[in-house]
Amino acid sequence: MLYMTKIPLEQEIQSLKPKKFLMWLFIITSCMLFAALTSAYIVYTGGNPTRGIKVQLPVAFLYSSCLIIISSLTMHYAFKATKELQFAKQRLFLALTILLGFAFFASQWIAWTVLFESGAPFVNSNASESFIYVFSAFHILHIFAGIGMMVYTFIKQNKGIPQYRNMFNMELTSLFWHFLDILWIYLYVFLLLNQ
């Protein structure tokens, strides 16, 4: 750790750029994961009339979509506040986004129970319907990671780390969170089209 303190500031700021690039690359791997899952759905369902989603998608999924779009907005405001050095506002909007993240999880949970009750359980001889749970669960895992990042950014900001660090954390977090928003919209539209 000794040498960390000796590395000049400028160099450290420069070293953040490749790290931010890592987040973009991670987003690409996530895209591939969901591309694989949705392609698997298409290959599995592929023209077989006994397969496919035979139930109405729960309304809760619609609520999820609304929640996550709003959370993207609050995340944007948090980001803007950080840029304008309004830290109280940054914390407020971050906290809001975290809450919305948990609300999103709740709405997904409700959707799962509704699906289960309407006769499309996870353990199902029509695996097309099992796929709904898989999509949603993989996405929720990402949401938890996103919430973790927000909490980390929040705590670090509270501890008063330098602004360039705070900004870096915010950049990564908001990038990831907006990605999760788009990802869910993709999954939801995919499911709607295959209903």
Add this chain to the structure above:
Amino acid sequence: MSSTAINHTLEHSGHAHDEHAHHQSFLTKYIFSTDHKMIAKQFLITGIIMAVIGMFLSILFRIQLGWPDQSFPLLETFLGKWAEGGRIKPDFYLSLVTIHGTIMVFFVLTAGLSGTFSNLLIPLQLGARDMASPLVNMLSYWFFFTACVIMMGSFFTETGPASAGWTIYPPLSALPKAISGSGIGMTLWLISMVFFIASSLMGALNYISTILNMRTKGMDLWKMPLTIWALFLTAILGTLSFPVLVAGVVLLIFDRSFGTSFYLSDLVVQGQILPQQGGSPILFQHLFWFLGHPEVYIVIMPALGITSEVIATNSRKPIFGYHAMVYSLIGITVLSFIVWGHHMFVTGMSPFLGGVFMITTLIIAVPSAVKTFNYLATLWRGNIRFTPAMLFAIGLVSFFISGGLTGIFLGNAALDINLHDTYFVVAHFHLVMGSAAICGMLSGVYHWFPKMFGRMMDEKLGYLHFWFTFIGAYLVFFPMHFMGLDGVPRRYYAFTEFEFMKEWLTVNTFISWAAIISALGQVAFLWNFFHSIFYGKRATQNPWQSNTLEWTTPVEHLHGNWPGEIPTVYRWPYDYSKPGSPVDFIPQTIPFSETMSSNFSHDFEGNPEAERIQLEWQKNDEAERLAEDKV
């Protein structure tokens, strides 16, 4: 941008690093190191240990195949109930084959190869202090290590390791009661693989980010050594294909443990009808081979990159067709994503789709052939130095040709009806991705050993090792082609039960002897490697007289690689034996102003000012020479 900024702060960091080195404890220096050179060594040594284990497993099943009716009491002593009466049990035989494949493909030739050389060479050849994120890099190694431990741990379970083959097709892998290896062994295999994929992805993301963002001044993409190009494209392949394996493996875990039926349908086990209905085992094959095929290029491309570098250096010639080499690597990368169906020709795939996959498969032979011809053209009339690294590089070219040719047979959907799942396939991939990639890896080890450990490996032992390996591999795998053409299926436990296969027993005995002898040849390498780490001849800074940046670093390792400023790069890495130059190699760090006698107008990429200066110099030079003549 980043590189310039890093450049002018170097003096500080150089000092800081020196001081830092004194304060490192054993734990931070050797165990939880974030230094890319140490991580490379960790990957290499772990990879070598795994390779030895993988090879030992292959010898065990070769004993069974070579002498199926004979009892070896020694086996029972070591293996206990898995070799009762001195004969390996059928269940354990399947485990051996499975774990041998898994170790060799993933742990040795993916992590051991990419992990070692990406970590070592990317920062050193590009002029960077370390990776984009040294922390993620360290985690990448420790996830890999955990994966290794879990995989080996499955040998100590009651029911033995996974035994559904390295491709773990369901239903065999999805039903814990299917065979003994499908129980806890399979679960451990899956857990180990999850760690492995995480490790590979962390590594690959780091490599890409480092290559794109952290090159030193002057190092544009077209000045990168071919090793870096190969490692870069390998990392892209990994980034795009490993997530797909995650999808496949997770669905498999759901089928195994939660009772879903993604892959399972119409199954009766021990007279009991299973509840799972409606699944599609073919779905798993699609997901698996979407990773699985790029995976074989993940294995071979770093080896090809290493070979390009070693062959050019030791032929004392520029690599033939540098741009063609890069474009064929890109071609392989793109095409490798649309050929996976050739593993599934006989799964009931539509013949039309089979035709499409056949065409793409045959097309991918084109960039591969371009590379082969370029290697041969580089060797042609070179001033060849037969170092052990060079021999292994030439070995790679040989195996790549002889194994690649049979790929054209197997890629043919009609021929595949006969050849699939026979020893022909085993022969093909052991030559083209097994032996060739191992040769590339060993070539890299011999070539960059001085860089890694500051000492030289013994050349004589290197030659001994090469000939044992090279001849041994051909003796082992070449006869398998003929067995395959005769229809002998792979993965069978004993051939004595089938009339038409009995005549192949003598060949199997021969192969087993060849395998044992070439395995013993590897002892020469192990001794050479570990002995030279401590007692080898001390290396000079640039022992192979090579052009690339890693040889401008001091022999003694330091955190941050270069003591002062990171050198600037002025030229491509292959200026060997350049006409007009008094020396036969011009490192990348030498500016054109210092090599006026050997500059060509194409060196200046259309820069009129530089061309003018060069012309002026040539005129003066001419005049001076004329004046001298007169005197």
